[in-house]
Amino acid sequence: MQRKSYAYMPGIAVLLTALLAGCSGGAGADDGTDDSKPGEVSSSVTAAKPGKYRSLPEPCGQPDKSMLDTMLPGIKELPDAEQQEKAYKGSATSTYDTDRRAGCTWKDDSAESGAHRLSLDFERVVSYDSAVSDDARAESVYAAKETAADLPEPSPSSGSSDSSGSSGSSEPPESPSSSTPTSTSSPSSPSSPSSPTSPSSSVDAAEVQPRTLDDLGDEAFVDDALSGSGTSQRRTVTVVFRTSNVVVTLRYEAQSAVPSEAPDSKEMQDTARELAGKLVGKFGE
Numbered sequence: 001m002q003r004k005s006y007a008y009m010p011g012i013a014v015l016l017t018a019l020l021a022g023c024s025g026g027a028g029a030d031d032g033t034d035d036s037k038p039g040e041v042s043s044s045v046t047a048a049k050p051g052k053y054r055s056l057p058e059p060c061g062q063p064d065k066s067m068l069d070t071m072l073p074g075i076k077e078l079p080d081a082e083q084q085e086k087a088y089k090g091s092a093t094s095t096y097d098t099d100r101r102a103g104c105t106w107k108d109d110s111a112e113s114g115a116h117r118l119s120l121d122f123e124r125v126v127s128y129d130s131a132v133s134d135d136a137r138a139e140s141v142y143a144a145k146e147t148a149a150d151l152p153e154p155s156p157s158s159g160s161s162d163s164s165g166s167s168g169s170s171e172p173p174e175s176p177s178s179s180t181p182t183s184t185s186s187p188s189s190p191s192s193p194s195s196p197t198s199p200s201s202s203v204d205a206a207e208v209q210p211r212t213l214d215d216l217g218d219e220a221f222v223d224d225a226l227s228g229s230g231t232s233q234r235r236t237v238t239v240v241f242r243t244s245n246v247v248v249t250l251r252y253e254a255q256s257a258v259p260s261e262a263p264d265s266k267e268m269q270d271t272a273r274e275l276a277g278k279l280v281g282k283f284g285e
Helices: 002-007 009-027 065-071 073-077 081-089 134-149 265-284
Strands: 101-110 114-124 211-213 219-229 232-243 246-255
Touching (some): 065 073, 065 114, 065 265, 073 081, 073 114, 081 101, 134 219, 134 232, 134 246, 219 265, 232 265
Antiparallel strands (some): 101 114, 211 219, 219 232
């Protein structure tokens, strides 16, 4: 008889296993829950797109020799080749991470051509917010620079194609004196000229006033300021542009060797914009 009782044991085990499997399957079939832990981001949420650029070019090597000869003519007037070579190389800006921030400066001082300074600053913007793209963060960095420049409203009389501002105002055109940038000279030197053009220039002031540009990178602007008075007038032209997640600031300063003569605004702006245009394509190389 004991042999028969043992014969039923496997059958009972199979029955219990089937019952337990049915209960566990029915309990979780339609409850709609998942295995995500509290606080975890669902895999269906797409992270913001990273920026196009992951590194920066070395800025001191970007302007070619001919460009530097144009912007800093005093270098060619240095007495020996060793000094010239050092001046052409420029001075790299010290930064903690050259893939995030890099810069370079050049200068010359000449009794014949005056004094000039050129500086480049490259900033690769990275967003640490997964919901904000690198490009969006770079747009904010660029916008802050444009706001700080306090660009004047586009002049209605300006026919320039490189200004992105609207010129359809019904107000009468401003006079040249009212459409020019405000001088950065100190209050103690009210006689300092505020016109962006040199005294001998016939260029319409609206063509060289600080303004946004629509032909450089994703967005850009040029600023122009004249400071000093009397025999010491310094002009500073600044071009800032954004290409994807990189913001570039180019600053070009000049002081004429001729007393009381302001450096030419259009000439400086054209040269600075030419260099900026060459830099745009360097970030994809």
